[in-house]
């Protein structure tokens with residue numbers, strides 16, 4: 001699933017080519033959108049802004065019309081110059097928004113949504129009422145977001161849901177918007193918090209470390225997505241600060257391997273109703289709470305000492 005930072009990059013790329021421009025063409029393969037477009041044509045409207053809210057991408061058109069898309073597993077937005085060959089087959093196209101160049105002599109652009117499973121038009125009012133588009137917590141990547149904001153959200157949620165597991169809470173877009181499954185594990189590791197701990201056992205300074213890491217990692221992984229070519233979701237995520245592809249994450253995807261910090265074994269276990277993979281180091285992220293520490297799968301075969 002694309003993480004919040006990739007949706008943010010996508011929104012920035014779309015904002016870069018669509019923002020402030022007049023729509024010159026609109027196409028869709030989705031009946032629901034086509035019906036609205038018949039009545040409230042998009043051509044001639046101005047793209048006011050494109051924003052990301054967690055994993056949702058919102059494109060605001062003049063005249064109170066908002067195109068809301070969610071990428072789920074497979075969806076993506078690409079940006080092409082007019083006439084440029086698409087890199088995904090046409091049958092996967094769900095929405096095309098065309099705009100002129102804006103500057104005299106500059107060619108136009110096409111923003112194309114492929115495989116987007118959720119795409120709908122809203123007014124500001126219907127968006128406010130929508131139960132499908134969640135009311136999101138503060139976006140970690142928003143300009144005004146502070147560690148204190150995030151701390152307040154975690155504290156408030158913990159007061160109401162003390163038994164909620166940290167790894168599940170970090171993915172809950174209504175608490176904090178933006179983190180996906182990769183960063184969830186990385187953020188818990190950075191704070192030394194076992195992701196299976198109940199939020200009620202997490203101390204204030206640990207919450208603060210999680211929010212701080214969430215903001216730092218997300219920001220470090222946002223690069224300017226504006227460009228002439230394709231917008232990809234393939235940009236490698238980094239949390240360890242190295243650009244070495246093999247060493248870019250602390251625990252995510254490293255089941256059975258040595259912890260980069262302590263040499264212990266990284267474990268993995270499915271977590272929450274959606275059974276998302278959660279990775280952690282039992283040494284760096286000790287268990288706090290009732291009962292015994294959760295045990296994960298670890299395929300590592302411990303090296304036996306040879307000889308004596």
Ligand SMILES: [Zn+2]
Nearest residue numbers: 259262281284
């Ligand atoms: Zn460790």
